[in-house]
Amino acid sequence: MADPASLRDLTGHDSVIELDRVSVRFHRRGKEEFVAVRELSFAIPRGQIFCLLGPNGSGKTTTINLICGLRKPTDGQVRVFGQEPHKERKTVLRNLAVMPQETALYDSLNARENLLFHGNYYGVSGDLKAQVGEVLKLVQLTDRQNDRVGTYSGGMQRRLTLARALLTKPQALLLDEPTLGVDVQSRQAIWDRVRELADGGMSVLLSTNYMEEAETLADRILIIDRGAAVAEGTLAELKAKVTALRLVLRFASPDVAQAAEHAMSALHRVTRDDQVVTVGLEGSPQALEVLAALQQGRFGAQPRQIESFELKDANLQDVFLEFTGRSLRN
Numbered sequence: 631m632a633d634p635a636s637l638r639d640l641t642g643h644d645s646v647i648e649l650d651r652v653s654v655r656f657h658r659r660g661k662e663e664f665v666a667v668r669e670l671s672f673a674i675p676r677g678q679i680f681c682l683l684g685p686n687g688s689g690k691t692t693t694i695n696l697i698c699g700l701r702k703p704t705d706g707q708v709r710v711f712g713q714e715p716h717k718e719r720k721t722v723l724r725n726l727a728v729m730p731q732e733t734a735l736y737d738s739l740n741a742r743e744n745l746l747f748h749g750n751y752y753g754v755s756g757d758l759k760a761q762v763g764e765v766l767k768l769v770q771l772t773d774r775q776n777d778r779v780g781t782y783s784g785g786m787q788r789r790l791t792l793a794r795a796l797l798t799k800p801q802a803l804l805l806d807e808p809t810l811g812v813d814v815q816s817r818q819a820i821w822d823r824v825r826e827l828a829d830g831g832m833s834v835l836l837s838t839n840y841m842e843e844a845e846t847l848a849d850r851i852l853i854i855d856r857g858a859a860v861a862e863g864t865l866a867e868l869k870a871k872v873t874a875l876r877l878v879l880r881f882a883s884p885d886v887a888q889a890a891e892h893a894m895s896a897l898h899r900v901t902r903d904d905q906v907v908t909v910g911l912e913g914s915p916q917a918l919e920v921l922a923a924l925q926q927g928r929f930g931a932q933p934r935q936i937e938s939f940e941l942k943d944a945n946l947q948d949v950f951l952e953f954t955g956r957s958l959r960n
């Protein structure tokens with residue numbers, strides 16, 4: 631059984647999910663060893679939505695696999711409810727559910743049948759039919775419950791996958807890119823449900839490379855890149871790590887943007903993404919100085935080569951860009 635005392639010893643507080651300097655290395659035949667997760671540490675208490683935000687291939691799914699016991703850490707320790715998931719998988723999965731990237735539903739069955747099948751398989755106790763009705767209502771699929779899942783949109787299938795994960799009444803939920811390819815209404819429905827569940831005490835790990843999802847849902851965000859933590863904090867804390875105000879300049883071509891980036895390199899923070907150059911500003915008066923210099927052609931570009939400019943507050947994309955020098959999108 632879980633040993634809450636040992637968990638407290640590790641973290642100083644009760645965490646539902648905890649990783650302590652965890653690494654995962656893959657040995658690929660004929661190739662160098664590959665580090666998919668590198669010394670990753672974080673703790674998720676009860677009722678928190680904790681987001682892993684990172685580009686494709688940054689190690690998010692590998693981390694989820696560690697937490698649900700599908701993978702063993704090469705180094706470090708993973709604890710879920712005080713247990714090591716790869717050793718106590720069955721026990722851990724009694725209270726932990728996963729909404730994986732692939733929906734893996736039965737197309738030829740309807741939504742209700744899919745959930746009844748899952749509930750029977752996992753031995754859900756109590757009145758299964760009533761519980762299936764409840765989770766269908768929660769994800770707003772009651773009206774379509776008797777339709778074959780093969781006829782559902784991608785967004786409806788994702789909502790049904792969420793309902794399936796919730797059927798076992800988990801205390802912790804792992805969401806692997808839950809709104810990938812999902813329409814706007816379904817996305818909002820998924821976000822609303824997840825927020826309600828966390829407010830009710832469920833701990834949620836959300837993996838995404840979708841910035842708006844992290845900004846909307848997460849209580850804390852860990853930005854990862856190439857398996858390693860880049861920065862961690864609340865949205866406000868992360869934004870405070872970078873220059874708050876920025877001037878975003880779109881040039882006529884990537885070449886012009888590159889020349890301007892080079893000519894501006896003495897300024898505070900200058901980053902480039904294709905034909906867009908972003909300049910971190912100490913205050914709005916500086917924006918006028920930079921624009922005046924551009925107008926005079928002092929930054930390697932002629933005024934007519936500037937397609938647009940705007941002032942904006944820093945977002946998570948800027949945090950990622952400043953820490954890694956690369957864009958979060960890829």
Ligand SMILES: Nc1ncnc2c1ncn2[C@@H]1O[C@H](COP(=O)(O)OP(=O)(O)OP(=O)(O)O)[C@@H](O)[C@H]1O
Binds near residue numbers: 687690691839
């Ligand atoms: N079994 C494996 N053997 C070798 N390499 C692996 C294995 N599983 C994952 N990787 C590699 O580890 C890295 C991290 O993969 P992972 O699936 O965790 O990333 P991710 O952040 O979830 O990406 P995505 O957003 O595309 O789902 C990738 O480079 C991937 O190719």
